[in-house]
Amino acid sequence: MHVWNSLVMNERDRIMGVTRDDVVKIAGLSRLRLEEGEIDTYMRDLNAILRYIEQLNTLDVAAVQPMESVYFSPDRWKADIPVDERRGTDRLLNGPEIDGAFFVVPRVI
Amino acid sequence: MKHTYPSLATLGREIKTQTNSSAALVEECLKQVLEKNGPMNGFITVCSDEALARAEEIDAAIAQGKDPGSLAGIPIAIKDNISTKGILTTCGSKILENYVPIFDATVVQKLTAAGAIVLGKTNMDEFAMGSSTENSFFGPTRNPLDPEKIPGGSSGGSAAVVGAGMAPVALGSDTGGSIRQPAACCGVVGIKPTYGRVSRYGLVAYGSSLDQIGPITTSVEDAALLLNVICGFDEMDATSSPEPVPDFTATLNKGVEGLRIGLPREYFAQGLDETVRARVMEAVDNLKAAGAQVVDISLPHTEYAVATYYIIATAEASSNLARYDGVKFGFRAKDVSTLKEMYRETRSQGFGAEVKRRIMLGTYVLSAGYYDAYYKKAQQVRTLITEDFTKAFSQCDCIVGPAMPTMPFNIGEKANDPLAMYLSDIYTISLNLAGLPGISVPFAREGDSMPVGVQVFGRAFDEATVLAVAQAMESSANP
Numbered sequence: 158m159h160v161w162n163s164l165v166m167n168e169r170d171r172i173m174g175v176t177r178d179d180v181v182k183i184a185g186l187s188r189l190r191l192e193e194g195e196i197d198t199y200m201r202d203l204n205a206i207l208r209y210i211e212q213l214n215t216l217d218v219a220a221v222q223p224m225e226s227v228y229f230s231p232d233r234w235k236a237d238i239p240v241d242e243r244r245g246t247d248r249l250l251n252g253p254e255i256d257g258a259f260f261v262v263p264r265v266i
Numbered sequence: 267m268k269h270t271y272p273s274l275a276t277l278g279r280e281i282k283t284q285t286n287s288s289a290a291l292v293e294e295c296l297k298q299v300l301e302k303n304g305p306m307n308g309f310i311t312v313c314s315d316e317a318l319a320r321a322e323e324i325d326a327a328i329a330q331g332k333d334p335g336s337l338a339g340i341p342i343a344i345k346d347n348i349s350t351k352g353i354l355t356t357c358g359s360k361i362l363e364n365y366v367p368i369f370d371a372t373v374v375q376k377l378t379a380a381g382a383i384v385l386g387k388t389n390m391d392e393f394a395m396g397s398s399t400e401n402s403f404f405g406p407t408r409n410p411l412d413p414e415k416i417p418g419g420s421s422g423g424s425a426a427v428v429g430a431g432m433a434p435v436a437l438g439s440d441t442g443g444s445i446r447q448p449a450a451c452c453g454v455v456g457i458k459p460t461y462g463r464v465s466r467y468g469l470v471a472y473g474s475s476l477d478q479i480g481p482i483t484t485s486v487e488d489a490a491l492l493l494n495v496i497c498g499f500d501e502m503d504a505t506s507s508p509e510p511v512p513d514f515t516a517t518l519n520k521g522v523e524g525l526r527i528g529l530p531r532e533y534f535a536q537g538l539d540e541t542v543r544a545r546v547m548e549a550v551d552n553l554k555a556a557g558a559q560v561v562d563i564s565l566p567h568t569e570y571a572v573a574t575y576y577i578i579a580t581a582e583a584s585s586n587l588a589r590y591d592g593v594k595f596g597f598r599a600k601d602v603s604t605l606k607e608m609y610r611e612t613r614s615q616g617f618g619a620e621v622k623r624r625i626m627l628g629t630y631v632l633s634a635g636y637y638d639a640y641y642k643k644a645q646q647v648r649t650l651i652t653e654d655f656t657k658a659f660s661q662c663d664c665i666v667g668p669a670m671p672t673m674p675f676n677i678g679e680k681a682n683d684p685l686a687m688y689l690s691d692i693y694t695i696s697l698n699l700a701g702l703p704g705i706s707v708p709f710a711r712e713g714d715s716m717p718v719g720v721q722v723f724g725r726a727f728d729e730a731t732v733l734a735v736a737q738a739m740e741s742s743a744n745p
Contacts, residue, residue, distance in 0.1 A: 187625045209576075212570065223648075
């Protein structure tokens with residue numbers, strides 16, 4: 158939780174957009190490693206986009222319902238029947254490293 | 267030299283009556299590919315042997331008196347983010363450079379069941395993130411009308427191969443304009459159906475509440491024929507609509523007499539190229555001459571659409587693209603010692619710059635303390651944009667406007683300015699946010715080097731009106 162909470166900034170920072178440290182944190186959460194030279198480029202790009210996005214603040218949306226789905230039809234229940242759509246061991250065919258019926262990853266414990 | 271094919275209806279009739287053969291048609295496509303694909307880079311994968319073998323099977327079936335379906339023997343190019351069993355599906359990304367799906371997308375199942383033949387997989391901006399097809403790991407695609415220009419994006423490969431005559435028809439996908447904008451750039455027809463019309467099962471997800479598959483063709487009639495095959499409810503897609511699918515060809519040629527065409531004043535404001543404006547207005551004049559009534563309408567929240575889109579689409583993308591971790595498929599980084607390092611290195615080496623930028627933006631707008639300020643606010647503005655359309659459609663039956671604010675720009679021109687690139691989608695994005703159907707049709711005056719893409723928007727599930735208006739415009743154009 159520490160990482161998430163540390164992303165919460167005060168109002169002054171919000172107006173200023175993301176800092177270099179923020180970019181490093183966001184990249185970490187996104188499981189991305191940035192080269193030292195890339196950090197400033199992404200900071201500049203993200204801040205340009207965030208400044209552009211700020212225009213939404215000129216709209217008063219306090220009474221507007223958020224649109225969570227664009228789906229036009231009523232929700233429906235699917236029959237609760239298990240289906241194995243990716244049959245058998247085919248799903249292993251694209252595994253970068255497999256052992257029998259398992260995907261192999263670096264040791265966790 | 268541009269190569270053109272007869273209409274799908276004609277090709278289908280010729281193949282079924284054996285005055286032409288599917289094998290000859292596929293061979294013609296492959297000849298065009300051999301000649302043009304090197305410099306144009308529209309295809310990432312060409313299925314030469316498989317397509318020819320399938321064509322011969324279909325020809326043989328017809329010779330035996332069987333009916334292999336409404337698209338019997340027609341070769342089709344498929345965007346490389348649509349799953350094709352046993353055929354490389356890269357999404358234009360290094361991270362999927364070796365990914366061979368074990369299943370067909372529903373659209374591919376439907377097309378092959380109707381007798382169509384997968385000719386190959388087309389180039390695209392990585393994970394459909396881009397407006398120029400410059401963001402592909404496999405290099406940029408060039409515009410068939412002018413190789414210095416972008417073909418549009420992200421379905422630039424599909425639009426280019428149809429525009430160049432390497433394939434008679436193609437499928438693309440449209441999250442913020444990715445079918446209509448490249449169709450406009452390459453002088454072809456591209457339609458984004460209503461959200462839920464076409465199953466997304468097997469479409470590699472980018473922005474799941476926006477993505478929709480659709481045809482890219484050289485005529486409105488061909489687009490209608492393809493829609494007839496690919497639309498319809500699918501149990502495998504929870505957002506697939508049970509709405510009945512009409513025969514989209516039945517209402518073609520019905521004309522526009524008495525139809526109310528809305529012209530949104532915001533789409534003709536500052537920033538619109540004068541040539542684009544002139545051609546769109548000529549197309550509208552032709553509709554008027556054909557009996558349509560033109561109505562001045564307003565879509566007042568248009569200017570907020572790009573900002574709204576880049577919050578919603580990137581938020582969805584940051585979640586959707588979390589699956590690329592090097593564990594079960596795709597590229598995996600070498601020389602890593604921990605699981606976390608494997609995730610990080612795989613994604614850092616596997617994704618390109620634009621994808622990383624959007625993943626990070628999406629992660630940021632969804633993060634604690636920012637969710638309400640960005641994501642929730644974008645959802646609220648999405649409501650306003652959708653309400654704009656609802657109000658507009660109480661005054662008109664369809665909406666006409668430009669597909670792009672400018673003519674296609676040069677390759678490399680906007681490569682270092684992501685925001686400028688995003689703004690080229692200003693006229694296409696609102697439609698995805700509202701989930702409505704829209705088409706881009708080429709319109710030119712004699713002597714124009716490139717046609718302009720004119721868009722027609724319709725009400726939800728009213729592709730029939732969109733197609734009818736588009737066809738009336740097409741028949742009055744001069745491409």
